[in-house]
Amino acid sequence: MGIFSNTARDDDGKELKRRRTDQIPFSIIASDMTVIGDLETEGVVRVEGRVRGTVRVGAQVLVAEGAVIEGDLHTQEAVIAGQVSGAIHARERVELQATAMVAGDILTPRISIIEGAKVTGEVKMDAGGRPEVSAGRSGTLGNSPQ
Numbered sequence: 001m002g003i004f005s006n007t008a009r010d011d012d013g014k015e016l017k018r019r020r021t022d023q024i025p026f027s028i029i030a031s032d033m034t035v036i037g038d039l040e041t042e043g044v045v046r047v048e049g050r051v052r053g054t055v056r057v058g059a060q061v062l063v064a065e066g067a068v069i070e071g072d073l074h075t076q077e078a079v080i081a082g083q084v085s086g087a088i089h090a091r092e093r094v095e096l097q098a099t100a101m102v103a104g105d106i107l108t109p110r111i112s113i114i115e116g117a118k119v120t121g122e123v124k125m126d127a128g129g130r131p132e133v134s135a136g137r138s139g140t141l142g143n144s145p146q
Contacts, residue, residue, distance in 0.1 A: 024059050031066070038071075047082070054086075065099045072104070080117075087121075 025043030029035055033049040042058035047067045055061060057075040067082035074089045081097035088094055090108040098116030105121040113119070 029067075031064075063100075065097070078108075 025041060027041055027043060027045045029039075029045065029047045029049045029051060031048040035049070035051045036053065038053040038056070039045070039051055040056040044060045044062070045055070045057050046062040046064065047055075047069060048064045050068045050070070052070045054071045055069055055073045055075070057073075059075070060077045060079070061073060061075045063069060063078070063080045063082040063084060065081040069082070069084045070086065072086040072089070073084060076091045077093050077095075078088055078090045079095045079097070080088070080100040080102065082099070083101045083103075085103045087104045088102065088106045088108070090106075092108070093110040093112070094106055094108045095112045096102065096114060096117035096119070098114045100114075100117040102118070103120045106119065106123045107126070108124075109126055111123060111125065
């Protein structure tokens with residue numbers, strides 16, 4: 001599937017070193033499954049169904065095309081091809097695939113948005129690696145002039 005096919009690269013185009021996920025617990029929320037309540041794990045979660053509640057994942061969240069998360073998402077890395085209705089807080093990076101729809105703020109130091117992805121909310125980036133809400137200007141990507 002396309003959700004696993006993109007290679008992450010830094011600002012200079014060099015391939016980023018990835019964590020080995022074969023030693024990290026991997027969970028799947030199947031397409032016919034709905035989880036109501038908070039979800040928490042230190043590993044990797046692939047959501048193919050629906051989650052209603054806060055999602056806290058230590059390593060990586062993969063939201064497949066057609067999947068829905070209704071609640072805030074806290075993780076190290078998020079790859080979104082489905083729908084998220086809530087804030088996304090990622091300590092490392094967020095990747096929005098072309099089919100992604102996000103209704104909420106995104107806080108992350110790095111973001112990749114593929115053409116076609118939709119975001120209704122603010123994208124806030126902190127180069128220090130810790131996403132924070134600032135009282136300054138809103139609605140900007142990176143260091144774009146105003």
